[in-house]
Amino acid sequence: MDTRRLILVMIFAFSSFMLWENWQEYNRPKPVAEVATNTPQAVADGSTPTPSVSLQAAGSAIAAVTETPVATAETFSVETDLMKVTISTQGGDLVGLELLNYKESDDKDHNFVLFDAKHQYFAQSGLIGDGLPTHRSLFRRVDGPLQLQDGSDELKVRLEANGPEGVRIARILTFKRSSYVVDVAWEIVNGSDKPLAPHAYFQVQRDDGEPAGGNFMMHTFTGPAVYTEAEKYQKISFKDVADKSAKFVKTADNGWLAMVQHYFVAAWVPEQGVQREYYMRKLDNSKLYQMGVIVPVAEVGPGTSAVSSVSLFAGPQEQAALKALAPGLDLVVDYGWLTVIAAPIFWALQFIHGLVGNWGWAIVVLTIAIKLAFFPLSAASYKSMAKMRLVTPRLVQLKERYGDDKARLNQEMMKLYQTEKINPLGGCLPILIQIPVFIALYWVLLGAVEMRDAPWILWITDLAAPDPWYILPVIMVVSMFIQIKLNPTPPDPIQAKVMMAMPFVFGIMFFFFPAGLVLYWVVNNILSIAQQWQITRMMEAGGKAANDAKA
Template sequence: MDDQNKNLILATALSFLVIMTWFVLFPPPEQPVDPNAPTATDSATADDGVITPSAGAGGEGAADVAAAEPAAVDVPRVPIDTPSLAGSLSLQGGRIDQLSLKNYRQTLRPGSDIVNLLQPVGSAAPYYALFGWAASAGLNPDQVPGADTIWQVETGDTLTPDTSVTLVWENGAGLTFRRQISVDTDYMFDIAQSVENTGDATVSLAPYGVLARHGEPANLKNFFILHEGAIRMVDGELTETDYDDLEPANAQEKIAVTENGWTGFTDHYWMTTLVPADNSGAKIRTFHNARRDIYQTDATLNSQNLAPGQTISVSTRLFAGAKEWEAIRNYQNDEGVEGFLDSIDWGWFFFLTKPIFWLLHNLNAMIGNMGWSIIALTLIIKAVLLPLAYKSYVSMAKMKELQPEMEKIKERAGDDRQALQKEMMALYKKEKVNPASGCLPILLQIPIFFSLYKVIFVTLELRHAPWIGWIKDLSAPDPSSIYNLWGVFPWAGPEPGSILALIFIGILPLILGISMWLQQKLNPAPTDPTQQMIFAWMPWVFMFMLGSFASGLVVYWIANNMITFGQQYLIMRSQGYKPDVFGNIKSSFRKKPKPDEK
């Protein structure tokens, strides 16, 4: 076995082992349907059990289980209507608790409902935002608005990007609380809270914002490659915590913010986040109220003294929507939400996934089709790696030319492995050939493959992105199937994620296997039977192994194989070696003689 074939098999086997390990650890999940849980009326009969901050002696923010009253019957609501959002806020607590994403559907089926994000108490999966003031010196908890306080509308009847809504509540002891809520055309709310002291005593109170989620989300994927759960950024440090790793309510961690910070919950494609406008001195905490099974994060600012005749105000922003890269980038770059792009889970290879997605996003902006953009991205990646590929393929061509000389060395050395290695190294040095250089392009493809897999799986822009014909969602596996002869027979194909789906693969995986097989035919089959078997099976093993991966990833792999085929063919010909592709294909179909026939 010559060194070139050894290195090629080593690199191929290593690639196979890494991808196989990845496939076992991180199997492509079924494409889940985002549940559009039914929304109940506002006549809930149980308290929400949310834990509201209390200011304490110095605004420290100890945990207090709110003595929440039963939710009121038929509480009025204020509609929310923007180009991106539809829903309403409840006058009970002034909660933002009913929100759907206009531009996103649960599935690709015609008439599919839009995605629900926030839902009120009494629904199947309550998830909402609360804001208020925590009582400190001179005040009792019932003298500040709580989770179930009934507010009145002072101005505005519908919340839109052009019209804000102002709520008002008086505590009957000289304090008037107002809450002005506005929203932009994307997903950012601004909640400006103020309190006016018309009494005769100085009081102290601290503003806060709360996000509460009752139970884990129904569509939780529990997929290692993706973070779902609590997320926060404090003074440049990102912290991600899974739901099952959150501390209980009586042991929650309070994180002090020195300069900037935000906190929230992130799903696969959607997110809610609190962004205090005045971050200095804020306290952020995230925990699980196990008794109520409520996951909660909140941000509390320092207590403020309010003298008679004074008015104080503070703003907190709420992001509630889709994790669109462009929108989140604008909030980070233009509106000062530091590190907001890191709310998208770029993973360990962030130094590759971020630029790859940036390039893919801009290609899609020019081309207008994400599938063709993936192919264009592949061309660019191959162009960047061309100098290395050129050197590798030149080395492979020279190795072919040296094959006769290498056979002579093997004959001379016989069983003397030390002499064989010494003469081989001398030959490589004399001819300026590096036998390991052929492995580098293959090895470099591994982190690029993983990074692109991450980009396709995690980023919202690939969700439901069509390419051509039957490929309507590049983030999902190829829906075609040999099972029904790709739609010729009337029965449906196997369900995604099932065993049958792994066996009865679609058109794209089949093309992938053929492209890998053709790439092998640039070189004659190795003479060693073990090598022949590995090379014969590898394209088809990869075909079935990657058949249930996202279509976008398979498109990349096919494009990469075809471009590599062209590059290798042209470069090897330029070095005087003419690959006999058709001859190698013919030889692969010849019947191999049995040992006793030789």
């Protein structure tokens, strides 16, 4: 019974690790969010980032920030076909972002909000240079439309601010139809008699609180991430940022920086080939963090002008859109070390969805396809278990006869295995080979934003949320009981009780899992039961025929 013990140890060790890790994360003390006011931008830090020497033009100076009275700042809203954005005249910050095609996980009557005052989650930008406006400066909105018009592919919002004498500054936000990308541009017109060599910074501000609707059974990463060709995708924890131990590429001429959370992302994407510097910091005496990118602006001579623009993606982690915007941006949908397996699985899931038009049925079809691909391995495993089932009575007899002599018992058991041509690991190894694929599919279904608000049938209206009536988890528990009954009964009474308790242990976990994940396991179990029942029936029929022939 060493094989069965090995399987039990692996299952319970893995389950205990997941439960402990997620329980610890769920109970980790969260910082108290700053109290929101009618002007959420008021809590923004007043300091500006400082570029490194490698990015500074000779003789350029970093000016102190002139505080703007918060009471004079106003907000206004811009609406496209995909989102409604709230903009503050203080800094031109994006202080609210409502996604019109996504609902809140815990309130389906309201649209999902990415940027908000609760987490002080804002997109900010400013200029570095003597007398130039920052994200704390007051801007004036230039009159113009605030809603994307029918027949128009883009909407421009222009804000202007005071600069040094003779210098005109404007911040231009360009919204696009059917896109979550906002182009953020700085326009500098130098009417003075001195050249300007400024830098522009683009940053995201946020606290380290978990997004609403989280599940303590399934912890997902929330925090900053940076990508460069040199070091590829790097996730940085808030803790490492706070204690200044975060290690990431600071300067490059490629890549992007993002704030990642489950299903959604906000990413600053400068043009490739432009030198930039990435930074992350925790604000002093605050619960807030800032992470951003600094890019140089071409020198603006007297009587000339310059424009510096960076794209901001703020929306769902739709892999096709992310991949089209920048290399590696689709990696924010993080499958970890199983990406090499998970990426083709997601591609297959998308392909099947294109054929059947429903993500629930796509999961069912994909599960069947994976089951067919592993049919030979599964069949070998079930044949081994069926043989073990046939010899279980004889194993019980051996244990009763040699129970006090472990060495003799193991010797007789091995002799029985050799006589009946049974490999004790025959039922385990095929399962171990399939585990990476099953785990990869688990992460695909957990991380795919396409599952969010996606209905299947009847009561399942959101594959990313737990089953509201707990029907699928109950079916899951029942299917596990049936599988246990089809397996050989362990001769050890304690081991038998542990096996019977497993459906309840896993059942509790699956009550909290998204319906899409439970659907996959239910379909997989039903297929396994059918295959195992058929193989066991054939093996028992063959054994009975052999015994009759001997008689």
